[in-house]
Amino acid sequence: MPELPEVQALAERMTADCAGRALARLDVLSVQVLKTFDPPAHALHGQAVSGVGRYGKFLDLATADGLHLVLHLARAGWIRRRASFPDRPPARRPGHGPLALRLVLDDGSGFEVTEQGSTKRLAAYVVTDPRAVPGVARLGADPLGADFSRAALADLTSGVRKRLKTLLTDQTVLAGIGNAYSDEILHTARLSPYTLASALDEEQLGRLFDAVRQVLSTALERARSVAAADGLKAEKKAGMAVHGRAGERCPRCGDTVRSVNFADSSLQYCPTCQTGGRTLADRRLSRLLK
Structure with missing residues (x-):
């Protein structure tokens, strides 16, 4: 997508x-x-x-x-x-x-x-x-917009009992982030996709904000560098560290990238970088991210 x-x-x-x-x-x-x-x-x-x-x-x-x-x-x-x-x-x-x-x-x-x-x-x-x-x-904040700040992200997460994967892909919260870049943002921020937004401390919130900006800005520059629009899909895939790379090695730590599959989607993550070495249960029940 x-x-x-x-x-x-x-x-x-x-x-x-x-x-x-x-x-x-x-x-x-x-x-x-x-x-x-x-x-x-x-x-x-x-x-x-x-x-x-x-x-x-x-x-x-x-x-x-x-x-x-x-x-x-x-x-x-x-x-x-x-x-x-x-x-x-x-x-x-x-x-x-x-x-x-x-x-x-x-x-x-x-x-x-x-x-x-x-x-x-x-x-x-x-x-x-x-x-x-x-x-x-119904769109929420644009994560590359001039008015999106760490304070704005703090407001969006304060008291919100949603898992980070769900929050990042909720278009009424942040507009434009989908399944792929949410995986990349969470990997860059070293956060579990199952962490509740309301549970983030100040240091984790800062890592998440920096990751949102870094991942999307880097991906946009890569997309702009592609000579023809037909090459954008391949460039997007080539730039991924964990998304779509289940079974491959994490480029940061070398652990095996794991996947959690749901009814009509999946997420990828690194256990060492994001979940303290714990492997998340692979259950095909989308309600787990609600």
């Missing part, structure tokens, strides 16, 4: 690609992707693109006349730039193919939005205000 660093890098690349351009047309090829009907999708046609921003994991393509195309790539969505497209849009698909949307600019170039797999969660919204999108309206 694209998380904050990849989505931010995509937003910056798309802004550069759209500079001075208008959106000639939006081809909706998978009907269930478009979650709004007023304004209609064709209201974007001919609109000058003023830039592409980010809210958490949401992309926001804004037009000069005040319309917005907000995209959430979900778990398996992605965006690729194309140098050219056919003059006419292809026929709509029943929703089972990977191609979901085409954003065609007035010079013939543009972007393809795809989603792999059978579970379709990619979402697009045409709105006059991004805050009209329910997911955007």
Whole structure:
């Protein structure tokens, strides 16, 4: 799943690609992707693109006349730039193919939005205000935002009886952190994913804040350095210390990275670095992180 660093890098690349351009047309090829009907999708046609921003994991393509195309790539969505497209849009698909949307600019170039797999969660919204999108309206603090501080994190964790893994991935608390970077943040901070947020002392809170900033900032710089958007996924995976590396050696201490599996997700951690050498029970019950 694209998380904050990849989505931010995509937003910056798309802004550069759209500079001075208008959106000639939006081809909706998978009907269930478009979650709004007023304004209609064709209201974007001919609109000058003023830039592409980010809210958490949401992309926001804004037009000069005040319309917005907000995209959430979900778990398996992605965006690729194309140098050219056919003059006419292809026929709509029943929703089972990977191609979901085409954003065609007035010079013939543009972007393809795809989603792999059978579970379709990619979402697009045409709105006059991004805050009209329910997911955007509920977002918490941006962990790379100027107003996110150690004191702000202390407020977010004070008295909160949530495990750190759950807290970090709760979009209403911190916007943009997903399964992968939460594992990396906790490994960098040397904290167990099962530690309660309310139990953090001042030193642990400081380590967590520093890890959030360090992991996301480093990942964003790596994402920005990739020549083409298609390489962002591989670069993300290559930069991971523990996430997706169960059975491999921890790069910090050499212990074996372990995994805890749940119904539809998993987490990875290092016992030596994070849990005092204790191996967490591998139970496929997602309620353990609630």
